[in-house]
Amino acid sequence: xxxxNPHISVDCVVxxxxxxxxxxxxxxxxxxxxxxxxLPGNLIYNYEHLDEAATRVLEELTxxxxxxxxxxxxxxxxxxxxxxxxxxxxxxxxxxxxxxVITVAYFSLVKMADYIPHASSFAKVASWVSVKEISLLxxxxxxxxxxxxxTLKQKIKIQPIGFNLLPEKFTLSQLxxxxxxxxxxxxDKRNFRRKIxxxxxxxxxxxxxxxxxxxxxxxxxxxxEKYELLTKIGFDxxxx
Amino acid sequence: xxxxNPHISVDCVVxxxxxxxxxxxxxxxxxxxxxxxxLPGNLIYNYEHLDEAATRVLEELTxxxxxxxxxxxxxxxxxxxxxxxxxxxxxxxxxxxxxxVITVAYFSLVKMADYIPHASSFAKVASWVSVKEISLLxxxxxxxxxxxxxTLKQKIKIQPIGFNLLPEKFTLSQLxxxxxxxxxxxxDKRNFRRKIxxxxxxxxxxxxxxxxxxxxxxxxxxxxEKYELLTKIGFDxxxx
DNA sequence: TTACTTTGTGTCCTAATTACACTATCAAAT
DNA sequence: ATTTGATAGTGTAATTAGGACACAAAGTAA
Numbered sequence: 001x002x003x004x005n006p007h008i009s010v011d012c013v014v015x016x017x018x019x020x021x022x023x024x025x026x027x028x029x030x031x032x033x034x035x036x037x038x039l040p041g042n043l044i045y046n047y048e049h050l051d052e053a054a055t056r057v058l059e060e061l062t063x064x065x066x067x068x069x070x071x072x073x074x075x076x077x078x079x080x081x082x083x084x085x086x087x088x089x090x091x092x093x094x095x096x097x098x099x100x101v102i103t104v105a106y107f108s109l110v111k112m113a114d115y116i117p118h119a120s121s122f123a124k125v126a127s128w129v130s131v132k133e134i135s136l137l138x139x140x141x142x143x144x145x146x147x148x149x150x151t152l153k154q155k156i157k158i159q160p161i162g163f164n165l166l167p168e169k170f171t172l173s174q175l176x177x178x179x180x181x182x183x184x185x186x187x188d189k190r191n192f193r194r195k196i197x198x199x200x201x202x203x204x205x206x207x208x209x210x211x212x213x214x215x216x217x218x219x220x221x222x223x224x225e226k227y228e229l230l231t232k233i234g235f236d237x238x239x240x
Numbered sequence: 241x242x243x244x245n246p247h248i249s250v251d252c253v254v255x256x257x258x259x260x261x262x263x264x265x266x267x268x269x270x271x272x273x274x275x276x277x278x279l280p281g282n283l284i285y286n287y288e289h290l291d292e293a294a295t296r297v298l299e300e301l302t303x304x305x306x307x308x309x310x311x312x313x314x315x316x317x318x319x320x321x322x323x324x325x326x327x328x329x330x331x332x333x334x335x336x337x338x339x340x341v342i343t344v345a346y347f348s349l350v351k352m353a354d355y356i357p358h359a360s361s362f363a364k365v366a367s368w369v370s371v372k373e374i375s376l377l378x379x380x381x382x383x384x385x386x387x388x389x390x391t392l393k394q395k396i397k398i399q400p401i402g403f404n405l406l407p408e409k410f411t412l413s414q415l416x417x418x419x420x421x422x423x424x425x426x427x428d429k430r431n432f433r434r435k436i437x438x439x440x441x442x443x444x445x446x447x448x449x450x451x452x453x454x455x456x457x458x459x460x461x462x463x464x465e466k467y468e469l470l471t472k473i474g475f476d477x478x479x480x
Numbered sequence: 481t482t483a484c485t486t487t488g489t490g491t492c493c494t495a496a497t498t499a500c501a502c503t504a505t506c507a508a509a510t
Numbered sequence: 511a512t513t514t515g516a517t518a519g520t521g522t523a524a525t526t527a528g529g530a531c532a533c534a535a536a537g538t539a540a
Contacts, residue, residue, distance in 0.1 A: 006248055006286070008342060046246070046340065050314060074290060074314040074344040100286065102248055104314040104342075154398070173518070190520070191498065198496095214517040215505035239496080413487075430489070431529065438527095453538035454486040479527080 006076075009103045010054045011041030011141065013072070013148035014062075016112035016128055017165040019174050022181045023112065023128040024145065025062070029138065038138040039145070040126055041103065054106040061126055062115040068164040069108045072151050075144055076102035103140075107148040109164035156182050158236045160201055163222040169205060171217035172196070183240060195239060201227045246316075249343045250294045251281030251381065253312070253388035254302075256352035256368055257405040259414050262421045263352065263368040264385065265302070269378065278378040279385070280366055281343065294346040301366055302355040308404040309348045312391050315384055316342035343380075347388040349404035396422050398476045400441055403462040409445060411457035412436070423480060435479060441467045 014025035026037040040061045044053035051069065058067050117127045131149065136142060156162055162178050163170075176192050196202065202220040209216035254265040266277040280301045284293035291309065298307050357367045371389065376382060396402055402418050403410075416432050436442065442460040449456040 006246075008246055008248075050316070050342070071313050073311050076290065102290070102342075102344075154394070158394070171518085188498075188500085189518095190500085193519080194521095195497090209506095209518095211507085212517080213507040214515080215519080217518055411487085428529070428531085429487095430531085433488080434490095435528090449487095449537095451538090452486080453484080455488080455536035457487060 006100045006102045007043055009041050009043045009101055010050065010057055011039045011075075011103045011105050011144055012054055012058055012069075013039055013105065013107040013145055014058065014126075015107065015109050015131075015148075015152065015165065016115070017178050017181065018112055018128075019177060020181075022131040024131050024134065025115070025126040026129050026134070026137070027061075027126050035136045036138060037129070037134075039141045044104075050104050051106075054104075054108075058108060062110070064110055064114050067108050067110055068161060069106050070151070070155070070161075072105040072107055072144070072147050074102055074104050075140055075147075076100065103144070105144045105147065107151060109152075109161060111165065111167055113167065152182055153184075157238055157240050160222065160227055160238070166222075168221055169207065169219040170221075171209065171219060173217060175202075175220075179240065187240070199230075199238070201230070246340045246342045247283055249281050249283050249341055250290065250297055251279045251315075251343045251345050251384055252294055252298055252309075253279055253345065253347040253385055254298065254366075255347065255349050255371075255388075255392065255405060256355070257418050257421065258352055258368075259417060260421075262371040264371050264374065265355070265366040266369050266374070266377070267301075267366050276378060277369070277374075277376075279345075279381045284344075290344050291346075294344075294348075298348060302350075304350055304354050307348050307350055308401060309346050310391070310395070310401075312345040312347055312384070312387050314342055314344050315380055315387075316340065343384070345384045345387065347391060349392075349401060351405065351407055353407065392422055393424075397478055397480050400462065400467055400478070406462075408461055409447065409459040410461075411449065411459060413457060415442075415460075419480065427480070439470075439478070441470070 012025075016023045016025065025040060027040055029036045029038055040057060042053075042057045042060075044050065048056070050071070054069055054071075055067065058069070059065055112128065115126075117125055131145075134142070134145065137145065152161075156179070162175065162182065165178060166174060172193055175196065176187065176189060179192065180187055201223050203223045203226075205219045205221055207219045209219065252265075256263045256265065265280060267280050269276045269278055280297060282293075282297045282300075284290065288296070290311070294309055294311075295307065298309070299305055352368065355366075357365055371385075374382070374385065377385060392401075396419070402415065402422065405418060406414060412433055415436065416427065416429060419432065420427050441463050443463045443466075445459045445461055447459045449459065
């Protein structure tokens with residue numbers, strides 16, 4: 001048995017929604033070649049909780065605090081260091097030859113407006129890429145992304161986490177398109193609206209869209225209090 | 241930053257069903273004191289996949305192969321080594337002072353008859369303990385057990401994994417009690433039977449119970465083929 | 481033969497789901 | 511001022527699923 005202990009990193013799948021499709025934050029490690037794009041991640045400190053490490057990595061990258069974060073699981077097989085060939089990255093983690101990396105993956109939901117790549121003053125620049133356009137990523141990050149999508153799909157069926165992807169004020173159409181984007185299937189407009197309204201976890205505001213070249217839409221906000229009531233009853237099924 | 245790398249272990253929550261309640265395999269590390277009971281687990285080898293490590297640990301412990309295993313997630317905060325006081329265990333993992341342990345937790349579903357503690361010829365003896373009776377475990381294992389129960393509850397709603405806990409031939413009543421035990425809520429007998437039969441993933445055998453002091457029950461087997469058909473349609477909701 | 485135990489079944493009522501199409505309201509262009 | 515284009519917003523009917531509920535049947539044991 002090799003006595004080397006593995007390195008532990010956290011990788012984050014940060015989802016954002018642009019009112020049309022799901023996007024993910026990726027770090028461009030050179031060209032525009034997707035095989036050189038990676039999920040944001042870093043080694044954990046020795047004194048750090050796993051969840052805190054993920055929070056830190058995201059804040060270092062985007063400056064966003066109070067981010068919705070959820071663990072996906074642990075990834076990393078012993079061949080990972082051999083499969084990937086990025087010597088620079090290997091050095092950057094102070095890798096001894098033969099040492100492996102185990103990564104604990106997280107997924108995160110943020111309001112896209114909270115992170116605008118070129119406005120950021122952070123070292124590595126991450127950029128938003130449509131989830132559908134990603135067919136290759138560095139390391140095992142494609143597998144992690146895939147797991148993140150699955151976890152998100154499941155999770156949104158039992159908890160109202162989608163609101164983390166929308167601004168405080170949003171329209172039913174935006175919420176509708178969000179659910180369609182996450183679940184990757186069309187949902188009937190009227191049935192969706194009826195269902196979401198019956199849940200009674202969103203409240204209409206005294207405000208409508210303005211400046212849009214069509215009928216302005218009613219704005220709503222997520223009603224956390226009413227949702228808390230539901231969970232106390234053991235509610236865990238949004239029926240999608 | 242401390243340069244020590246953490247140790248990685250796998251811990252397994254092995255569920256078994258005795259036709260009445262859910263049980264878990266725990267290792268008795270001394271007395272009958274539950275604070276000294278722990279989930280089976282071990283350090284991973286450096287050349288080992290995470291899933292393989294979990295498979296190995298279980299086989300070393302119980303001799304069972306082809307076990308249903310699913311990752312729950314990674315656990316372990318930097319204080320774990322301080323919180324727990326078991327010096328013997330610390331030594332057994334060759335722990336440097338200050339080194340932390342991160343554990344990747346798995347849950348596993350086995351047929352209880354496949355592992356009978358005292359018939360085993362394995363070093364550490366694990367024993368079956370009713371899940372409901374466990375209110376304390378060593379390390380952070382109670383937290384892991386709790387996560388395992390939650391994961392199992394969710395998972396059984398979308399995949400027919402419960403059959404891993406039953407023998408090849410089982411009765412509808414046994415399946416019924418299994419679902420009640422996992423979901424921790426009563427399910428109406430007739431409604432349960434109707435629902436499970438409509439799914440069409442179990443097939444009656446030309447065989448009935450015998451030797452029981454009551455009306456003998458029809459035996460069924462899980463029909464994997466029909467289930468595969470369902471999944472191809474994207475079916476993922478058992479409606480519990 | 482009786483007592484005991486568990487199996488196995490059907491109906492009614494309510495709630496949830498699906499499929500489906502037209503009018504209303506705004507900005508922009510003419 | 512009128513038209514065009516775009517999206518918002520709404521209801522109903524038919525089907526399907528879910529929940530509550532009680533009694534006869536088939537075996538063993540006494």
